[in-house]
Amino acid sequence: MNPLRDLLFDYTLRTVALGAGTLGIVAGALGTYAVLRRQSLLGDAISHAALPGIVLAFILTGMKSTLVLVLGAALAGWLGTLVVMMIVRHSRLPEDSALGIVLSVFFGAGLVLLTYVQKLPDASQAGLDSFLFGQAATMLERDVVVIAVLGAIALLAVVVFWKEFKILSFDPEFGASLGMPMRSIDILLTTFLVIAIVIGLQTVGVVLMSAMVIAPAAAARQWTNSLSVMVLLSALFGAMAGVTGALISSTAQHVPTGPTIVLCATVLVLISMAFAPERGLIWAAVQRRQQRRQIRADAVLGDLYALAGHHESEHAHDVTVLEAMRAGRTDVHRALDILEERGLARRDGTGGWTITRAGRAEAEQAGESGPDGQHEREGSA
Amino acid sequence: MSIELEIQLVAVVVSVACSLAGVFLVLRRMALMSDAISHTVLLGIVLVFFITRDIASPFLVLGAAAMGVATVGLVEALVRTRLVREDASIGLVFPALFSIAVILITRYAGSVHLDTDAVLLGEIAFAPFRRLEVGGVDLGPRSLWVMGGVLLLNITFIALLYKELKLSTFDPGLAAALGFAPGLLHYAFMTLVSITAVGAFDAVGSILVVALMITPPATAYLLSDSLPRVLILSAVIAALAALVGFWTAWLVDASIAGCMASAAGVLFLLAFLLAPERGVIAVARRRSRQRWEFARLMLAIHLLHHEGAPDAANESRETHLGEHLRWEPKFARRVVSEAADEDLLVRLQDGRLELTETGRDSARKAMLV
Incomplete structure (x- = not known):
């Protein structure tokens, strides 16, 4: 099978990929705020809290249409977040405990309802438990429409309330001092986060949906410091994870959708953490190495300067002398190469080394500004 | 013993064991670590299962507990890179590990006893059918012995290290200054949490482990200010939730674990509203x-x-x-x-x-x- 060809021509696969991609975009965009506001695990609580809503919506209406179930999920998820906020406001319990309580108790209630439904003499209830881990293969075009419409509303809200959400994420006290209703804005943003989460439940599942909120945003954070770029990148990463995960799970046998999508998102996080410029681990390691080399070169330059002070200025010094001065702890050859590159030291015909005029100036400057000046230069290097 | 009595006994032992470890999780603001650990122990179980091919192997518990501790280590390593904050790193680590476990199960272990529903729901109702027999003598349900052991471990751990736990929970700075090795204690405690989670996981499923670890201690914390009283109250509340949950489940014929979690939730709500000093x-x-x-x-x-x-x-x-x-x-x-x-x-x-x-x-x- 060729996944790319299937994506274009296989109707089911196209639907599934479209749905998973859309939910990735929405969860990625809204997840940005959750991660920035240190509320990553609120998503976990919301998605678990949605379970009783899904089952209750089915019991009350007898319908398994996506819209009904998603609305039920949204109501329960929203209620769950309000309960978390209430517990934190009206008791001395910290937020993590409140999240844990809501997450597990709502989910427990959902399981009770689920076992109740499973005894109903109604064949159509089969498949409700696919909400636990998600089942993208059952997605129909009208499900994708529901996802797309609800997702578009949430994305539109991000654009319309851009300024408000930005202030809420970075400086809520400032917003409050301007007279902005920060609590209402908080509830508004949370409401759209709930929407972003519930539209993914059918595909990714209750248990793992929180990862779709966190992972793309955490990956996007590594590449940028700008909120707008982060939202866009996060949406892009979410879409990539959604489409790739859905494709893999529908082309291979016995591979559940939700976990596959989550793993794709996790891979994006790992790549970003490793390679992102400025912040990435590899970038930072390279940076550290260059800095260390710079410091060593500066030390050798200092030695050359000291030697030049003892002799007439153009006297060349052998590498072994410099090596002895560094007590063998530094690769002097490499340090000298760096100095030569920067025009601070010069090799003469016999293989000895001399400090140049520029090198002298540099060493004098470093000496004048003392150790602090040294640090400054390392920092900017 | 009748089957009902045995199930209730297992339920009470599981809840009390979870709630004792949970008190310190709540007080140390690490409540959601229980969520992470209770999910990732599954990966430990699966990996060991692939090696031993024996679902009853005692190494399963060891592997699972090791994975729990590894989860804590991974989360902390991620935080130390300073690239992601703590909440996000918990939310990144456990879904990833849990996903790997679920994929492995559905792909390679579909025909054996491990299945994903059991992971979430637990099988406390089947606890009486798996007996512990020594030399042909029936000693009762296996999980009762396992969880009894875990409960004993919890009690011993807390009793022996009570002073250390208390100090490092309420004043980690002073604990470090006095040379209490808070890092070592932290990992020892997380090992205890992992072992408890593995044992309970088998009975009530991964998410309800969270309910039993967090909700009774949080309820007790609303009712009292003294650590010994919070510990005792939390154990009592957990036992009560287990019994109420069992009988509700028995009456409406629903998931026992789900009812236990719901009962714990109701007890919390009551305390939240009616607690004598701090109730709403x-x-x-x-x-x-x-x-x-x-x-x-x-x-x-x-x-x-x-x-x-x-x-x-x-x-x-x-x-x-x-x-x-x-x-x-x-x-x-x-x-x-x-x-x-x-x-x-x-x-x-x-x-x-x-x-x-x-x-x-x-x-x-x-x-x-």
Whole structure:
């Protein structure tokens, strides 16, 4: 099978990929705020809290249409977040405990309802438990429409309330001092986060949906410091994870959708953490190495300067002398190469080394500004 | 023992074991680590299962506990890179590990005993069918022995390291300064949490482990300020939740684990509303009482201030309070009549209010003169 060809021509696969991609975009965009506001695990609580809503919506209406179930999920998820906020406001319990309580108790209630439904003499209830881990293969075009419409509303809200959400994420006290209703804005943003989460439940599942909120945003954070770029990148990463995960799970046998999508998102996080410029681990390691080399070169330059002070200025010094001065702890050859590159030291015909005029100036400057000046230069290097 | 009794016994033992470890999770603000650990132990179980090919192997528990501790280590390593914050790193690590476990199960272990529903739901109802037999003698359900052992481990751990746990929970700085090796204790404690989670996981499923670890301790924390009392209360509440949950499940024929979690939730709600000191209702009543007390005192101070002054005749009229203290007429009437009831003042014939000696005293005391 060729996944790319299937994506274009296989109707089911196209639907599934479209749905998973859309939910990735929405969860990625809204997840940005959750991660920035240190509320990553609120998503976990919301998605678990949605379970009783899904089952209750089915019991009350007898319908398994996506819209009904998603609305039920949204109501329960929203209620769950309000309960978390209430517990934190009206008791001395910290937020993590409140999240844990809501997450597990709502989910427990959902399981009770689920076992109740499973005894109903109604064949159509089969498949409700696919909400636990998600089942993208059952997605129909009208499900994708529901996802797309609800997702578009949430994305539109991000654009319309851009300024408000930005202030809420970075400086809520400032917003409050301007007279902005920060609590209402908080509830508004949370409401759209709930929407972003519930539209993914059918595909990714209750248990793992929180990862779709966190992972793309955490990956996007590594590449940028700008909120707008982060939202866009996060949406892009979410879409990539959604489409790739859905494709893999529908082309291979016995591979559940939700976990596959989550793993794709996790891979994006790992790549970003490793390679992102400025912040990435590899970038930072390279940076550290260059800095260390710079410091060593500066030390050798200092030695050359000291030697030049003892002799007439153009006297060349052998590498072994410099090596002895560094007590063998530094690769002097490499340090000298760096100095030569920067025009601070010069090799003469016999293989000895001399400090140049520029090198002298540099060493004098470093000496004048003392150790602090040294640090400054390392920092900017 | 009847089957019902055995299930109840297992349920109580599981809940109490979870709640004891949970007290310190709640107090150390690591509640959601239980969520992470209870998910990732599955990966440990799966990996060991692939090696040993034996679902009853004791190494499963070891592997699972090791994975729990590894989860804590991974989360902390991720935080240490300073690229993601703690909440996000918990939310990144456990879904990833759990996903790997679920994929492995559905792909390679579909025919064996491990299945994803059991992971979430637990199988406490089947606990009585897996017996522990030694030399042909039936010693009762296997999970009762396992969880009994885990409970004993929890009690021993807390009893032996009580002082260390307490200090490092409430004042980690001092604990470190006194040389208590908080890092070592932290990992030892997380190992305990992992072992407890693995044992409970088998009975009630991964998410309800969270319910049992967090909800009873949180409930107890609303009811008491003393650590020993919180520990005992939390164990009692957990046992109660287990019993109520079991009987509810038995009556409506639903998931036992789900009912246990729901019962724990209901108990929490009751404490949240009705707790004697910190309950929402107690706080609201205290606030309202303080509001009236304060108003009466204000009135007494106001009267004392103008007593004997030329404007006293005008200032000490109930109708004037609206103007001076900005009180609504209804509010003023109630404050005046309550103050009169408390013998702070008397109403004179011409409608003026006059402080009694008690009223003067309390006004002076309030003003510190």
